[in-house]
Amino acid sequence: MVTRRTLSILVENQPGVLAKVAGLFRRRGYNIHSLAVGITENPEVSRIVTVVEAGPEETEQIIKQLNKLVEVLRVNDVTNHHTVDRELALVKVNATPGTRAEIMEVASIFRANVVDVSEKTMTLEVTGKGEKIDAIIQLLRKHGIREMVRTGQVTLVRGVQTT
Amino acid sequence: MVTRRTLSILVENQPGVLAKVAGLFRRRGYNIHSLAVGITENPEVSRIVTVVEAGPEETEQIIKQLNKLVEVLRVNDVTNHHTVDRELALVKVNATPGTRAEIMEVASIFRANVVDVSEKTMTLEVTGKGEKIDAIIQLLRKHGIREMVRTGQVTLVRGVQTT
Secondary structure: OOEEEEEEEEEEOOOOHHHHHHHHHHHOOOEEEEEEEEEOOOOOEEEEEEEEEEOHHHHHHHHHHHHHOOOEEEEEEOOOOOEEEEEEEEEEEEOOOOOHHHHHHHHHHOOOEEEEEOOOEEEEEEEEOHHHHHHHHHHHHHHOEEEEEEOOOEEEEOOOOOO | OOEEEEEEEEEEOOOOHHHHHHHHHHHOOOEEEEEEEEEOOOOOEEEEEEEEEEOHHHHHHHHHHHHHOOOEEEEEEOOOOOEEEEEEEEEEEEOOOOOHHHHHHHHHHOOOEEEEEOOOEEEEEEEEOHHHHHHHHHHHHHHOEEEEEEOOOEEEEOOOOOO
């Protein structure tokens, strides 16, 4: 069964690593739902977190392939772990003096921060699970979304365990 | 002069686009400092925000090359624009009953959220500019960082303008 699976991939922080990993997904025809790459506690190591649509066998295959890349230090399928999953979005919506209060109410419900205001727009910063971000976007849509950017999901396993 | 430049790239949401973009950076030898890819207000369009180390001429070259890819809809160098720049990090630190209060104080100063607690660890979620995240990590380091993940920077231009 094809489901969304979350892979946490530790890689050497070197030029070209992302291209290799992304190329591997492309050649295998995997659909990447989201991908985030950033440095870790060790500046020589980056962590790629990617959410892909794949079945269990496909996932096993891709992990095998990833492990063959010399720059890949460790791959973990954290899909069924107890995890903290977070994403950040910036959403710029149309706002007039008449609609600002309503938008601020929505922001407050979702604990979003207003990070910019202009005469015609407001920009909100919201963090949370993907579904929460989907929900606030749905509510803001009626005002007209001018522009939006999302980071892709990042994930850590809960408790003392590391991945 | 080589500086950090922020590129905002709108692409068709299709398998393989990220591989093409990352491959282009690799072939040109550009060092990617961070990269985030996520969907936009239009589900058929994704936005890649990448921070690269490059000079002005190199940046011009890379924009030209990116524009040649059919899946690339628009590229903007937003480095010198008035922007909202945000990043999200999850940081798991060692925590004992004796150090929890101190860690919570640091969290409070940086408006970070405690998103997980175990007998031996605490996990904080922090959002902000890269420098802010660097600063809290620096303060948490003395407790011992078990594990960390960062999303990479996302950026929107302030005000009514879109990119």
